[in-house]
Structure formats: structure tokens, C-alpha cells
Amino acid sequence: MDVLAEAALHGASPEDLERLPVPDTYLAAHTRVEDIDMFKGVEDKDVRKSLRVGEVPMPELAPDEVLIAVMASSVNYNTVWSGTFEPVPTFSFLKAYGKRGRWEARHDQPYHVLGSDAAGVIVRTGVGVRRWQPGDHVLASPIQVDDQEAVTHADGMLGEGQKAWGYETNFGGLAHYAVVRASQLIPKPAHLTWEEAASTPACAGTAYRMLVSDRGARMKQGDVVLIWGAAGGLGVYATQLVKQGGGIPVGVVGSEEKAESLRRLGCDVVINRSEIGIGDDLTDPASVVAAGKRLGAIIRRETGEDPHIVFEYVGRATFGISMFVVRRGGVVVTCGSSTGYRHEYDNRYLWMKLKRLIGSHAANLQEQWESNRLIDLGRIMPVLSTVYPLGEIGEAGRLVQANRHIGKVGVLCVAPERGLGVTDPVKRARIGEDRLNPLGVMAR
Incomplete structure (x- = not known):
């Protein structure tokens, strides 16, 4: 660990952080451009072979950026996509982005530093940064936007310059340092450890927009919400948002272990996929309807109603069922397709029953x-x-790729161990360790 990162870890003052030198290189998880074809013709694209850790050059900081000493990060599914070089190698994103100008050109490198989550300490600020300073404890939003684009001021996600940080851009959060635009910064909750805090922005924010925001499903009290993959990184936050918002979460999981974990989170109805009888490539129309009827019968038996909302990110394996099972006038909201992007569904259930997608x-x-x-x-x-x-x-990454995880998989970067970073222990004690660790898991 270099002296600047060590100082940030131990709570150095803003003045001390500014005096210490920024290292020329830093440790980072990355992919390499020469590995793009390594999985051609290979069925099991094992990301343990493509996700590398080593020193990379420190980039120059743009005027609207900050440099964060990353204490912890987490694995999102886009890290798996990056590591498999599918559906397209991310180096194509970096090359296209690099053509836009001087600061963008930094991103076009033969290595790609990954990671769309980060919790850490600001150690440098660009000359155009106004609201943040060295020493601030922050989280990074997984989305980078162009604040000079007009539509960004209505909704940053509609901008043409919007990009997934650490996936469509370089210098992401799975590293000792990360380059982040000031317009990505979020204050770190003081009662959380570094690794706890780093597990929240990408998935909690995504679930919030899908369910609660005016731009999503606009969930209300009493809504029955079907959540596919409810024990995954997105699903665990969706379950909590539904419960906290007065809705009725109905979670679908793939094992009894995951079902039990979801019950501990307070999910009202938990359904094992085996009860529905679906695989990862259910596209035959009659089979989709049959599976939908089985699922609908279970939901009605447990809640008395069909779902108002379906929280969908699984994609090909579940999308036809989602469109079938949501009630007349209901909403399917989708943010991804982890089992495949090409969906087949019977469009009559969408238009004739006035459903929304x-x-x-x-x-x-x-x-x-x-x-x-x-x-x-x-x-x-x-x-x-x-x-x-x-x-x-x-x-x-392999744990997430194989879907053997529950919730989020954290990654310690500069932080040497779990449990560091809490600056409000009184608040933490008031909330309670048992609530802050709902799965009851301990460090590896």
C-alpha cells in the first residue's frame, strides 16, 4: 500500500492528504485487450481466467473529477460481462469513448479497470470541483453523465453521454484508486463499514428507480410485487424497498438456502423455482403459459391477488411468464437480461390486458x-x-457468474479487513448489528 492510500485509510487530514504524492501506478482488477478472443469456442467462459490484478498507470485527473482511495467495492454482473467479453468486448466502448476528446482519450487503453461500485476517501479534487474536498468519505454512483447535455437536467439517464462507470468507462472501483466525476458522488452513511457501504449504490439505486421513482413502476402501498432472482444483488434491495413501502414482496429463488435467507429479510411470500417448473430457456408458448398459470395460482393462494408489478432482470428465461402473470393494467419493469437478451412473449397479454412495460x-x-x-x-x-x-x-466474479451467491459479494481494496470505516458507532448501535447483517454471515 502506498503512503497516500495508507493515510486515507487512517483518517489523515485534508491538508496531509494534499501534501502526500499521488503514486504513478496503482493496483487494479482489470481485463486485457489481448485476451478478447480467449473464450472463442469455449463453453465455460470462466472469469477466473480473464479477471487480472496488477499495477496500472495512474491517469491524469480532469477538472470535474476526483480521485478516490477505494476502501471497498463489490461485484456487479457487468463485471462478469466484462470478464467474458460478451455480449461485446468492453474495449469497443473505450475505443469509441476515447475518440470524443482529450479527457475521454485517457479511457482508451489496452487494459480496462473494472468495477461500478466504490466506497472510499477523496484524496484529490479537480480544479472545477466545488462541493467536495480531500478527506470526504464517499460512495460512487455507477452512472457517469454529461452535465453539459440539456436532457441531463431533466433525467441524467436519458442523456446520450450517460455511461455505466467501470463498464463503459475505464478507471472503475475494483482497485486501490478510482477516477470519479464529482456529479457521481454520494455521501457514505457514517454507520456503515466500507464493505457494507460499497455494496449499496448500484443495486439499491437501480431497484429504487425501478420500483419507487416516477420513472419506474410508481409502487404504492398494498401492491403485490413479484421479484425474480429475489436473493440476488438487485433482488435483496427490491425486497426491502417493497416491504418498507407497504407493498407485498413475492420472491422467486433457486434454492431452499436462498429461500431461507429471503425470509430473514422479511419477504412475505417466497417461491422456489422448482415449484414453477422452469428452466433457463423456456420459450415454447404453451409451456410459458403453463408455468405462468402455476406461478399465478401460487401468488393468488398466498396473497389473494395477481401481482401489480413484476420486477424483471432475468430476461429470456422469465420474461414471457412475467408478461403473462402480471395483472390486467399491471406493470413489468425491466433493467436487464442475465439469461439472454432476446425475449419471446405473447403480445396479446400486453395489449389486450392493457399492461405496461x-x-x-x-x-x-x-x-x-x-x-x-x-x-x-x-x-x-x-x-x-x-x-x-x-x-x-x-x-x-466466478461466484456471481455461477449464481452461487446471495445478496452482494463485497471486495476489500485498500481496507485490509472487514469492519472498518464506521464513523458513527452510536447510530450503528441504535440500528443494531443483527439488522445490519440480515443474512447472519461472517467474514470469509
Whole structure:
């Protein structure tokens, strides 16, 4: 660990941080451009072979950016996509972005530093940064926007310059340092550890926009909400948002272990996929309807109603069922397709029953701050199942790739161990360790 990162870890003053030198290189999890074809013709695209950890050059800081010493990060599914070089190699994003100008050109490198979550300490600010200073404890929004684009001021997610940080841009959060625009910054909840805090922005913010925001499903009290993959990183936050908002969460999971974890989170109805009888490639129309009828019967038996909202990110394996099972006038809101992007569904159930389909992607900065406020209030909890050191990013990524995890998989970067970063222990004690660790898991 270099002296600047060590000083940030131990709470150095803004003046001391500014006096210490920024290192020329830093440790980062990354992919390499020469590995793009490594999985051609290979069925199991094991990300342990492609996610590498090593020194990379420190980039120059733009006027509207900050440099964060990253204490902890987490694995999102876009890290798996990056590591498999699918659906397209992310180096194509970096190359296209690099053509836009001087500051963008920094991103076009033969390596790609990954990671769309980060919790850490600001150690440098660009000359155009006004509201933040070295020493501030922050989180990073997973979305970078162009604040000089007009539509950004209506909704940052609609801007042409909107990009997934650490996926469509370089210098992401799975590293000792990260380059972040000031317009991505979120204050870190003082009662959380570094790894707990780092597990929240991408998934909690995305679930908030999908369910609560005016741009999403506009969930109200009493809504029955079907949540696919409810024990995953997105699902655990969706479950809590539904419960806290007075809705009735109905979670679908793939194992009894995950079902039990979801019950501990307070999910009202938990359904094992085996009860519905679906696989990962259910596209035959008659089978889709049959599975939908089985699922609908279970939901009506447990809640008395069909779902008002379906929280969808699984994609090909579930989308036809989602469109069938949501009630007349109901909403399917989708933010991804982890089992495949090409969906087949019977469009009659959409138009003849006046259902709505909403596409949603991450969250704008205001939505990120709103979801973070709920976390800061102790209403929504971080849900970590395990934490890996940065040097084992391959194993962490593989766990998510194989869907063997529950909730979020954390990654320690500069922080040497779990449990660091709490600056309001009184608030933490008031909320309670048992609530802050709803899965009851311990460090690896």
C-alpha cells in the first residue's frame, strides 16, 4: 500500500492528504485487450481466467473529477460481462469513448479497470470541483453523465453521454484508486463499514428507480410485487424497498438456502423455482403459459391477488411468464437480461390486458441520493453474503457468474479487513448489528 492510500485509510487530514504524492501506478482488477478472443469456442467462459490484478498507470485527473482511495467495492454482473467479453468486448466502448476528446482519450487503453461500485476517501479534487474536498468519505454512483447535455437536467439517464462507470468507462472501483466525476458522488452513511457501504449504490439505486421513482413502476402501498432472482444483488434491495413501502414482496429463488435467507429479510411470500417448473430457456408458448398459470395460482393462494408489478432482470428465461402473470393494467419493469437478451412473449397479454412495460437502467443522481437516504436512515440494509480481497477478484466474479451467491459479494481494496470505516458507532448501535447483517454471515 502506498503512503497516500495508507493515510486515507487512517483518517489523515485534508491538508496531509494534499501534501502526500499521488503514486504513478496503482493496483487494479482489470481485463486485457489481448485476451478478447480467449473464450472463442469455449463453453465455460470462466472469469477466473480473464479477471487480472496488477499495477496500472495512474491517469491524469480532469477538472470535474476526483480521485478516490477505494476502501471497498463489490461485484456487479457487468463485471462478469466484462470478464467474458460478451455480449461485446468492453474495449469497443473505450475505443469509441476515447475518440470524443482529450479527457475521454485517457479511457482508451489496452487494459480496462473494472468495477461500478466504490466506497472510499477523496484524496484529490479537480480544479472545477466545488462541493467536495480531500478527506470526504464517499460512495460512487455507477452512472457517469454529461452535465453539459440539456436532457441531463431533466433525467441524467436519458442523456446520450450517460455511461455505466467501470463498464463503459475505464478507471472503475475494483482497485486501490478510482477516477470519479464529482456529479457521481454520494455521501457514505457514517454507520456503515466500507464493505457494507460499497455494496449499496448500484443495486439499491437501480431497484429504487425501478420500483419507487416516477420513472419506474410508481409502487404504492398494498401492491403485490413479484421479484425474480429475489436473493440476488438487485433482488435483496427490491425486497426491502417493497416491504418498507407497504407493498407485498413475492420472491422467486433457486434454492431452499436462498429461500431461507429471503425470509430473514422479511419477504412475505417466497417461491422456489422448482415449484414453477422452469428452466433457463423456456420459450415454447404453451409451456410459458403453463408455468405462468402455476406461478399465478401460487401468488393468488398466498396473497389473494395477481401481482401489480413484476420486477424483471432475468430476461429470456422469465420474461414471457412475467408478461403473462402480471395483472390486467399491471406493470413489468425491466433493467436487464442475465439469461439472454432476446425475449419471446405473447403480445396479446400486453395489449389486450392493457399492461405496461417499462425499461429502466441504473438511476440518476437524485434517485441515488434518495435510495442512499433510506440506507442512512436505517430503513434499507446492506446485504452482503461474503467479502473477498481484491487479489481474489477472479473467485469473487466466478461466484456471481455461477449464481452461487446471495445478496452482494463485497471486495476489500485498500481496507485490509472487514469492519472498518464506521464513523458513527452510536447510530450503528441504535440500528443494531443483527439488522445490519440480515443474512447472519461472517467474514470469509
